[in-house]
Amino acid sequence: MIIDRLFKEVEDKGIVCVGLDTSLDYIPEEIKVRYQDIDDIIFEFNKRIIDCTQDLVAIYKLQIAFYEANGIRGIMAYKRTMEYLKSKGLLSIGDVKRGDISSTAEMYAKAHLEGEFEADFITLNPYMGFDSITPYLKYLESGDKGLFVLLRTSNPGAKDIEYLEAKKKRVYYHVGDKLEEMGAKYMGTCGYSALGAVVGGTHLDEAVEIRDRYKNMFFLIPGYGAQGGKGSDAALYLRDGNGGVVNSSRGIITAHMKKPHGYKNFEGYIRQAVLTMKEDISR
Numbered sequence: 155m156i157i158d159r160l161f162k163e164v165e166d167k168g169i170v171c172v173g174l175d176t177s178l179d180y181i182p183e184e185i186k187v188r189y190q191d192i193d194d195i196i197f198e199f200n201k202r203i204i205d206c207t208q209d210l211v212a213i214y215k216l217q218i219a220f221y222e223a224n225g226i227r228g229i230m231a232y233k234r235t236m237e238y239l240k241s242k243g244l245l246s247i248g249d250v251k252r253g254d255i256s257s258t259a260e261m262y263a264k265a266h267l268e269g270e271f272e273a274d275f276i277t278l279n280p281y282m283g284f285d286s287i288t289p290y291l292k293y294l295e296s297g298d299k300g301l302f303v304l305l306r307t308s309n310p311g312a313k314d315i316e317y318l319e320a321k322k323k324r325v326y327y328h329v330g331d332k333l334e335e336m337g338a339k340y341m342g343t344c345g346y347s348a349l350g351a352v353v354g355g356t357h358l359d360e361a362v363e364i365r366d367r368y369k370n371m372f373f374l375i376p377g378y379g380a381q382g383g384k385g386s387d388a389a390l391y392l393r394d395g396n397g398g399v400v401n402s403s404r405g406i407i408t409a410h411m412k413k414p415h416g417y418k419n420f421e422g423y424i425r426q427a428v429l430t431m432k433e434d435i436s437r
Contacts, residue, residue, distance in 0.1 A: 173403025308354025
């Protein structure tokens with residue numbers, strides 16, 4: 155199952171998820187002057203990040219908005235990056251946060267779990283209702299695909315809705331309890347379900363409770379680095395160093411713009427940022 159593959163990648167390489175939230179502003183001039191088309195520029199940057207970090211990283215996450223913002227060429231770069239990850243035997247998350255229902259959700263699922271934008275996992279927003287999740291579940295039955303569903307997010311506005319009380323329980327616990335029930339059908343031998351959750355690493359008061367409450371749920375943990383999350387914060391959501399991946403996007407893919415070391419190529423800064431993150435969390 156795909157969740158067993160991810161669990162093994164974390165065992166072998168650590169818990170880092172690199173977010174390829176690629177903006178043209180982040181790309182070195184050496185690449186921009188070599189290529190003319192936007193998709194070539196973005197893809198070359200992504201490819202070189204992947205090549206210099208693949209032995210250190212469990213999975214890569216592409217936030218689709220950064221590609222959509224560049225139109226058709228940007229979407230082509232998204233497609234090419236997903237295909238490149240697959241060709242290298244590396245795992246991917248399509249961070250698309252879809253949240254519609256019925257036939258619309260079925261088309262989103264087809265597009266991102268079997269179409270030209272195919273990813274191993276995608277992110278979903280459940281706050282329209284759980285019928286926004288069910289159209290994707292048939293893809294989990296094969297064992298080849300997984301989902302990360304928004305549970306409790308890392309943004310300050312999470313408290314506007316996710317923290318509201320309903321029947322003496324916060325809304326995000328209603329969501330988590332239902333996801334745990336739904337995910338019981340898609341358990342891997344590693345002890346985790348292919349139906350996982352996005353749990354932001356910046357709100358820490360409930361971290362231990364969330365990890366204890368959802369023992370069989372694999373977490374995608376955003377918020378590290380640029381959003382203020384620290385290694386000690388993210389570690390609260392892990393269990394024996396596994397059970398989740400910690401995402402960092404800008405903190406890694408803009409490391410060369412800060413130039414803390416004397417590397418000649420931007421890849422050196424990127425790789426060092428991953429190593430520093432791994433050390434921070436393991437410590």
